[in-house]
Amino acid sequence: MATTISASGTSVHYIATGSGNPLVLVHGAGGNSEANWGHLRARFDDRRQVITPNYAGSGETTDPGGDIDLNLAVEQVAASILAADAGPVELVGFSLGSLVAASLAAKHPELVKKLVLIAGWVTHADPRQELVVGLWRKLADADLDIYRKFLTLYLFSPRHLGAQDRQALAQSLEGIEVTANIIRQIELVGRATVEAFLPSIQTPTLVVGLTQDQLVPVENARAMHRAIRGSIYREIDSGHLVVWERPEELVAEILNFLDKTPHS
Template sequence: MTEHFAHVVRGSGPGLLLAHGAGGGIEANYGPILDDLARTHTVVGPDYPGSGATPRSDRPLDLDSLADSLVATAVSAGVDRFTILGYSLGTAVAVRAATRHPERVTGLVLTAGFAHPTNQMRLAVDVWRALLDQENQELLAKYLTFAATGGRFLNSLSPADLDAAVGGLVVPPGTPDQVDLVAAVDTRAELARIAVPALVIGTRQDVLVPAEVQRALADGIPGAEYVEIESGHLMQIEARDDWLAHIQKFLSRI
């Protein structure tokens, strides 16, 4: 069933639709660059069920419905055609949206993405899901800080900054549903059907989604450009300027 998600609309210009990661949200995943993107584009940022102001779903999430609802939310906001900027789980949502709604998608920017979880990823996701069930906020925060942060950045933190990072974790109520969807993702068969310009931005120090998984995503998309930034999974914090620069350069070309 197609729904309309709670969302933000910012800026003016060509359409740019945001697809966030599991356990995240538009503000958490894109807040550091929203103002910059809105200077040149009309940015639509929907929150998945259970994130932001979108109510949690009463049924398991599936990629088709999520992609359809993301597109429907943009169209309802008056943005009929758009590039999709996807992050982590959002890269799979973006790919599915591009293959289900090719008349609306003009380009893809995929960061820290994957087409299918490897065994390494599945183990990481299984631990994440189990910790959510245990409702041990401190242990969950320590695990996610370890897994989502690049070693160089993490080891540069002072003890006080590390404590702040662990203590600042926010877990949206829909996180378990979104994490379950990560384990079910498989867009490998449709990558070859992507017919729009695509940029895949790899995060070189990523533990959750290893760089070779991200390169495989790029390899599967005809003509996709691949670049890497020196970061773990949280490039919004670790390499914000480099991430933004690659996005803006690509958007200016298309």
């Protein structure tokens, strides 16, 4: 069921399916809840109520305009949890969504009973990552064809791309678009840090790193794991867009953690 609610002067759109323990899946930058999680929803909603919200810059969710703030995204996701009468929830965040999820768990611990953070980062201390995100942002203004090729090369592992059918790959490239909202989310990626929040997280947490991630190198996830006391760490041999490259392995890691780890 698709629902739109009001929160902090904005409209927040989310979809809720299934029944059982509530599970919230938070998308990454440049995408939306359907692009990141829509094809995986059925893997979870046979045993859980699955909630997939869009935060500022994605889907039908609105915001005041201007720069997107990490705190706004946190409050929008929190509002979807409260509107669905679903707290406390199992909360999963991917890429920028992992920073949203981690910040939410620190700020609203009463809403989160288990936490999964995939392909996240703590801070932009790595000059290589700054260069990559800066180039991503500049190409969004420069040339759509180059932008599409750059993003595809950085989102997937060489192994995955090398195994693709050329015609299918060309069609997938044509599906990559640049909008003003995507640019605003890329800019948030360049600013967002969670260094101040991670030490206060007490929720049982799984951190997932991706060993072939060229957009957010795996050491960033390892640093996130070290910063969260008592967290569990797993790695998947995948590029950044693990939700498409290695979905079965990712779902297995998530469910193994959620089903076997006692909540606090």
